[in-house]
Amino acid sequence: MPLPDSMRAAVYREKCRIEVEERPLPVLGAYDALLRVSHCGVCGTDLHLVVEGWGKPGSIGGHEYTGEVAALGERAEAFSLGDRVVGAGAPGCGSCDYCRSHRPGLCARREEFGAEAFQGAFAEYVRVDSRHLLPVPDALSLRDAALTEPLAVALHGVTLSGVRGAQRALVVGAGPIGTLTLAALRARGVEVVVSEPHPLRRKLAESLGASAVLEPDALVPPAMPFDLIDAPFDTVFECSGTPEGFEAGLAQLRRAGTLVIVGTGMRHPRLDPNRVLLNELVITGAYNYDENGFEDAIALLADGALPVDRLVEPVDAALEELEGAMLDLFEGRIGAKVLVAPST
Ligand SMILES: [Zn+2]
Ligand SMILES: [Zn+2]
Structure with missing residues (x-):
């Protein structure tokens, strides 16, 4: 299929405003691939950029994408036209302390995103360094494979928690990231x-196999910092990005x-250092992915181990519907992951 001269793209204009515009197709460098975007998920990061207005006007968001290779730079030899691929984030440098201790997500020389930071995949086409792509196995649809990046984020949190099979966790x-962590x-x-x-979202969590779904008010902290709740948890995953979630969650942990x-958020929690000290609690953040996070995520998705039909909203959004979907997600009116299908 011959390439068009231009493409439709959802361009960030200002806080809470996205406009669909005609843009020229991206120009490819030697190692680049041009993808015809199949699906691109809406991430919490995209919400911060658009709904909270951190975005750069004129930029195109979207980093959770899959597509078919539509053109290749002269040195992008690992792929062929028509290959089905998923964006896999940039690898670490391979030689710093973090990379050598299998934590490439902390590498300072890691480049941002697979696609150029300001030219994401909320568009009909996206330019990507082909070295940041992975093939999608035949058993996996490009739609389901769009969950690869957020699932890799969720798996990284699970790895860092050290939680094991017979233990109990609170999410x-x-x-979207809480439900993926749950799954x-x-x-x-x-x-x-x-x-x-x-x-x-409570209903969705129930259908995904939560043994109980509580109202936040039910997370009552014990009166004293050395006291524990009746059935404390081995691990807590703070996926709300709120100070209330952090404060309540911390008080639910066992020694x-x-x-x-x-979850990320701009408001800061208050920390009870006495609770941390007396119970030797561990608090850590999960940023980026495990070393083989994308491969692990693709394998889980291809295995059918996750209920993707429930983790993703049933109807995909067109580019024109992205702005509204973001507001709905931000306000909690949409429970599951929203996928944008730019060619519809
Ligand atoms: Zn993401
Ligand atoms: Zn490194």
Whole structure:
């Protein structure tokens, strides 16, 4: 199929405003691939950029994408036209302390995103360094494979928590990353309780195998910092990005328990250092992915180990619907992951 001269793209204009525009096709460098975008997921990061207005006017968001190779630079030899691929984020440098200790997500020389930071995949085409792409196995649809990046994020949090099969976890916040974390934990046999205020998301968490879904008010902290709740958790995943979620979650841990910060937010929690000290709690953040995070995520998805039909909204959004979908996600009116299908 011959390439068009221009493409439609959802361009960030200002806080809460995205416009669909005609843009020239990206120009390819030697190692680049041009993808005809099949699907691109809406991430919490995209919401911060658009709904909270951190974005750069004129930029195109979207980093959770799959597509077919439509053109290749002269040195992008690992792929052929028509190959089905998923964006896999940039690898680390391979030689710093972090890369050598299998934590490439902390590498300072890691480039941002697979696609150029300001030219993402909320568009009909996206330019990507072909070295940051992975093939999608035949058993996996390009639509389902669009969950690869957020699932790799969720798996990284699970890895850092050190949670094991027979243990109990609390997931605070059942938005897209909370539900993916829940599904990944269930796939590993962990018992999961969820806390979530929105009825739609509570229902979704139940259908994904949470053993209980609580209102946030039910997470009552013990009176004294050395006291524990009746059935404390081995690990807590803070996926709400709120200070309330962090403060309530921390107080639900058993001694030597671990809280992993997975959700981001601009308001800061208050920390009870006495609770951390007296119970030897561990607090860590999860940023980026495990060393083989994308491969692990693709394998889980291809295995059919996750209920993708419930993790993703049933109807994909067109580019014109992206702005509205972002507001709905931000306000909690949409429970699951929204995928944009730019060619519809
Ligand atoms: Zn993401
Ligand atoms: Zn490195």
